Amino acid sequence: xxxxxxxxxxxxxxxxxxxxxxxxxxxxxxxxxxxxxxxxxxxxxxxxxxxxxxxxxxxxxxxxxxxxxxxxxxxxxxxxxxxxxxxxxxxxxxxxxxxxxxxxxxxxxxxxxxxxxxxxxxxxxxxxxxxxxxxxxxxxxxxxxxxxxxxxxxxxxxxxxxxxxxxxxxxxxxxxxxxxxxxxxxxxxxxxxxxxxxxxxxxxxxxxxxxxxxxxxxxxxxxxxxxxxxxxxxxxxxxxxxxxxxxxxxxxxxxxxxxxxxxxxxxxxxxxxxxxxxxxxxxxxxxxxxxxxxxxxxxxxxxxxxxxxxxxxxxxxxxxxxxxxxxxxxxxxxxxxxxxxxxx
Amino acid sequence: xxxxxxxxxxxxxxxxxxxxxxxxxxxxxxxxxxxxxxxxxxxxxxxxxxxxxxxxxxxxxxxxxxxxxxxxxxxxxxxxxxxxxxxxxxxxxxxxxxxxxxxxxxxxxxxxxxxxxxxxxxxxxxxxxxxxxxxxxxxxxxxxxxxxxxxxxxxxxxxxxxxxxxxxxxxxxxxxxxxxxxxxxxxxxxxxxxxxxxxxxxxxxxxxxxxxxxxxxxxxxxxxxxxxxxxxxxxxxxxxxxxxxxxxxx
Numbered sequence: 286x287x288x289x290x291x292x293x294x295x296x297x298x299x300x301x302x303x304x305x306x307x308x309x310x311x312x313x314x315x316x317x318x319x320x321x322x323x324x325x326x327x328x329x330x331x332x333x334x335x336x337x338x339x340x341x342x343x344x345x346x347x348x349x350x351x352x353x354x355x356x357x358x359x360x361x362x363x364x365x366x367x368x369x370x371x372x373x374x375x376x377x378x379x380x381x382x383x384x385x386x387x388x389x390x391x392x393x394x395x396x397x398x399x400x401x402x403x404x405x406x407x408x409x410x411x412x413x414x415x416x417x418x419x420x421x422x423x424x425x426x427x428x429x430x431x432x433x434x435x436x437x438x439x440x441x442x443x444x445x446x447x448x449x450x451x452x453x454x455x456x457x458x459x460x461x462x463x464x465x466x467x468x469x470x471x472x473x474x475x476x477x478x479x480x481x482x483x484x485x486x487x488x489x490x491x492x493x494x495x496x497x498x499x500x501x502x503x504x505x506x507x508x509x510x511x512x513x514x515x516x517x518x519x520x521x522x523x524x525x526x527x528x529x530x531x532x533x534x535x536x537x538x539x540x541x542x543x544x545x546x547x548x549x550x551x552x553x554x555x556x557x558x559x560x561x562x563x564x565x566x567x568x569x570x571x572x573x574x575x576x577x578x579x580x581x582x583x584x585x586x587x588x589x590x591x592x593x594x595x596x597x598x599x600x601x602x603x604x605x606x607x608x609x610x611x612x613x614x615x616x617x618x619x620x621x622x623x624x625x626x627x628x629x
Numbered sequence: 630x631x632x633x634x635x636x637x638x639x640x641x642x643x644x645x646x647x648x649x650x651x652x653x654x655x656x657x658x659x660x661x662x663x664x665x666x667x668x669x670x671x672x673x674x675x676x677x678x679x680x681x682x683x684x685x686x687x688x689x690x691x692x693x694x695x696x697x698x699x700x701x702x703x704x705x706x707x708x709x710x711x712x713x714x715x716x717x718x719x720x721x722x723x724x725x726x727x728x729x730x731x732x733x734x735x736x737x738x739x740x741x742x743x744x745x746x747x748x749x750x751x752x753x754x755x756x757x758x759x760x761x762x763x764x765x766x767x768x769x770x771x772x773x774x775x776x777x778x779x780x781x782x783x784x785x786x787x788x789x790x791x792x793x794x795x796x797x798x799x800x801x802x803x804x805x806x807x808x809x810x811x812x813x814x815x816x817x818x819x820x821x822x823x824x825x826x827x828x829x830x831x832x833x834x835x836x837x838x839x840x841x842x843x844x845x846x847x848x849x850x851x852x853x854x855x856x857x858x859x860x861x862x863x864x865x866x867x868x869x870x871x872x873x874x875x876x877x878x879x
Contacts, residue, residue, distance in 0.1 A: 341721070342717060343878055362723045365722060368721075370717070370721040372717045373714070374713055374717070375713070375718075376714030376715045376716075376719075377718070378642065378646065378715065380645070380650065381642070381645065389642055390718070390722070393723075395723065
């Protein structure tokens with residue numbers, strides 16, 4: 286497989302009033318042609334900053350990056366004509382129609398009006414925009430706008446499409462619909478590089494992914510490989526009287542030899558065992574002997590969140606304030622608190 | 630020639646956006662007319678001049694003020710575009726960075742000239758004397774000043790990124806620049822140190838030359854001085870603002 290994106294030890298830091306923030310601390314990536322490659326991590330992990338560097342929007346501090354055969358630092362124009370980028374913010378002109386937006390964007394990439402027109406119509410068809418392509422963007426729904434944003438990123442037929450949190454803020458139905466569109470793009474040969482903080486999205490959509498935290502890659506592989514790293518089964522125990530029993534239950538459970546890892550949060554114990562089938566009855570008996578009431582107990586195959594938890598000691602679902610500690614200035618999330626809310 | 634092509638595309642984009650925004654059009658037309666209607670009677674009292682002479686003094690100042698404020702307010706749109714991802718959408722294309730900066734400025738300039746024409750037409754109704762040659766050269770100067778303030782404003786917007794920070798900078802600059810330009814109140818009323826200070830204000834030179842040009846004199850000292858100050862300043866500001874556009878991220 287040919288690699289269409291290659292980076293080695295990519296770094297970026299920002300100077301702020303509070304000191305220097307190392308947003309990206311040595312990221313090496315290889316993405317093959319036609320892959321859907323995902324960048325999973327909490328807000329402020331450095332995902333957007335990496336994307337901005339790969340799309341030539343942000344200068345690289347150190348390290349190298351090659352996209353579609355060209356050096357990002359030295360040949361930005363060549364990289365620009367071969368890549369599309371859809372930011373979290375979209376960026377369509379609201380007072381113009383969808384078609385006008387597409388025509389302008391295509392022409393800014395150097396095509397003539399005659400060349401762009403059929404392309405715009407084809408994209409409108411591909412992304413189910415045709416019906417309202419001649420209405421002003423301000424009248425579009427969230428899902429419709431998102432599809433137009435993606436069409437804008439595709440108007441010059443790029444080899445690589447970068448999507449920054451493409452489904453943030455969309456309702457579940459629009460999200461599933463967008464996933465279908467992204468899969469179809471990939472089937473057509475376009476390499477898709479996306480960031481997300483949705484576990485389900487990374488799991489369902491990506492051929493391969495990297496988990497990023499505080500500017501570093503903490504895990505890499507296919508969703509299946511990553512989940513296999515977390516050997517065994519995950520068991521989640523909810524306690525009836527969480528506040529008083531959790532501190533008691535934690536050391537008791539931790540002492541059991543078959544418990545590999547354990548985290549306690551919000552009155553829930555989350556633990557990993559080699560064999561859930563034998564561990565489950567023993568745990569129930571153990572807690573019963575201690576007089577600790579169980580509200581519910583569930584066993585599951587490991588999720589990507591378990592992978593993240595194992596690598597970083599934190600749950601990705603905690604999202605919000607905790608994950609935000611490494612926020613970098615170039616990240617637009619500052620102005621969009623509702624996005625962090627949705628990330629939970 | 631790619632630069633010109635990109636400029637034309639972005640000029641067109643911005644012009645369409647301006648024309649589709651009715652609130653902006655109404656305000657754009659009414660503000661200069663209000664200035665004329667409200668300030669002219671005041672100045673008549675102050676200067677004790679007959680009606681025509683007041684307008685001959687005051688109308689060039691109004692045009693200068695319009696050029697200044699049109700330019701300075703350009704950054705508000707930039708902040709809006711930055712928040713909406715428009716700047717990144719444009720910067721990710723191979724479009725010329727100079728064109729991304731100047732295309733919209735030229736569109737706003739065209740609109741400004743339309744407003745200027747309305748102000749002059751209304752002024753003529755109240756006794757303003759038109760000298761065509763002078764007004765045409767004045768239009769060039771107004772355009773240059775508008776480019777300087779627009780480019781400055783856009784760059785400040787891209788650097789501050791937030792409406793609050795941007796507004797603070799712009800408001801902080803507005804008052805001293807307007808006061809020291811003698812647009813509304815003639816500088817000759819002020820003490821010597823104020824008049825010295827005024828010579829560090831580019832708008833002052835425009836206002837001085839505007840009065841001379843509107844009076845029909847094309848070669849006065851004020852005209853040369855304005856050209857000598859405004860043209861290099863325009864080149865400098867454009868160069869700086871283009872480099873800011875090159876680096877801008879939201």
